[in-house]
Amino acid sequence: MLKAIIVGASGYAGAKLAYYLTKHPNIELVALTVSENSLDAGKLISDRFLYPQLKGVVDLPLIATADYSSLVKDIDIVFLATEHSVSHDIAPFFLENGCTVFDLSGAFRVNSPSFYTQFYGFEHQHQQWLDKAVYGLAEWNFDAIKNAQLIAVPGCYPTASQLPLKPLIEEDLLDKRQWPVINAVSGVSGAGRKPSTNNLFCEVSLHAYGIFTHRHQPEIATHLGQEVIFTPHLGCFKDGIHATITCQVKEGVSEEDILATLNKYYDDKPLVRVYQKQWPALKSVIGLPYCDIGFVLKGQHLILISVEDNLLKGAAAQAVQCMNIRFGFDETTALL
Numbered sequence: 001m002l003k004a005i006i007v008g009a010s011g012y013a014g015a016k017l018a019y020y021l022t023k024h025p026n027i028e029l030v031a032l033t034v035s036e037n038s039l040d041a042g043k044l045i046s047d048r049f050l051y052p053q054l055k056g057v058v059d060l061p062l063i064a065t066a067d068y069s070s071l072v073k074d075i076d077i078v079f080l081a082t083e084h085s086v087s088h089d090i091a092p093f094f095l096e097n098g099c100t101v102f103d104l105s106g107a108f109r110v111n112s113p114s115f116y117t118q119f120y121g122f123e124h125q126h127q128q129w130l131d132k133a134v135y136g137l138a139e140w141n142f143d144a145i146k147n148a149q150l151i152a153v154p155g156c157y158p159t160a161s162q163l164p165l166k167p168l169i170e171e172d173l174l175d176k177r178q179w180p181v182i183n184a185v186s187g188v189s190g191a192g193r194k195p196s197t198n199n200l201f202c203e204v205s206l207h208a209y210g211i212f213t214h215r216h217q218p219e220i221a222t223h224l225g226q227e228v229i230f231t232p233h234l235g236c237f238k239d240g241i242h243a244t245i246t247c248q249v250k251e252g253v254s255e256e257d258i259l260a261t262l263n264k265y266y267d268d269k270p271l272v273r274v275y276q277k278q279w280p281a282l283k284s285v286i287g288l289p290y291c292d293i294g295f296v297l298k299g300q301h302l303i304l305i306s307v308e309d310n311l312l313k314g315a316a317a318q319a320v321q322c323m324n325i326r327f328g329f330d331e332t333t334a335l336l
Contacts, residue, residue, distance in 0.1 A: 108152040
């Protein structure tokens with residue numbers, strides 16, 4: 001049994017992680033932590049005002065701490081479901097103590113210190129770990145994940161955006177003179193548990209935000225090796241991401257070519273499902289660890305539809321998928 005802890009366990013992704021890890025036959029979940037000033041400190045994660053659906057499944061207390069020295073003993077795995085700057089500050093401590101770290105924040109996703117200054121508002125101090133971090137897009141970085149100590153789990157928008165596009169870029173089917181245009185809508189859980197007027201359910205309708213400034217645009221472009229136009233939207237629903245991606249293929253590329261390419265890369269990938277002559281809706285993935293992909297081609301104009309549960313394939317499920325890959329377990333253990 002490998003021993004694991006979750007830091008930042010009271011957030012939505014942290015709670016999903018706790019559920020998956022408790023189900024995992026090879027993992028012992030030994031501690032859940034929150035920040036020192038958290039209002040959830042001392043409560044059970046299954047408290048009726050937190051996650052009562054975990055009652056009898058995960059009844060661990062939320063430990064408030066900023067000192068992890070007592071917790072790190074005999075720990076094999078650390079999941080960081082924390083703010084970007086917090087992950088930046090504490091990940092090196094766990095790494096230097098020999099833990100394998102799965103970071104769900106953006107603190108180690110792009111190997112460029114200026115990226116963090118411009119898009120995250122802090123100066124990155126750990127170039128040595130940026131150099132060693134492996135981007136945890138599970139279907140594409142399998143071999144690197146198997147040997148990594150620090151896995152930077154991709155953002156929810158970047159996962160939904162990259163998975164449909166990467167096979168087409170890899171096979172050189174796109175006309176790169178037209179940047180792919182990604183319009184993606186997220187449920188309000190993507191904003192986290194901290195309340196604000198902007199993400200109160202009764203205040204949300206449907207609106208775009210971060211136009212030409214969102215931090216996920218450079219993450220997507222960096223790992224695709226292709227510039228994109230990315231516009232996120234907030235929708236009045238709880239969970240999920242629906243991405244509509246418009247691009248142009250090279251002359252002569254057919255619907256059969258698109259389907260064959262997607263199947264070539266995902267036929268043996270259990271958590272990506274490709275649709276033929278139809279496209280998916282959010283209801284096909286909510287509560288499940290899949291990314292579903294469909295497409296329509298008209299002439300050289302291609303529209304890709306990608307859906308996922310933002311807290312699962314977009315966060316916790318992909319982190320567990322990466323853990324399974326890293327430690328040689330079946331990729332879907334505890335997920336299906």
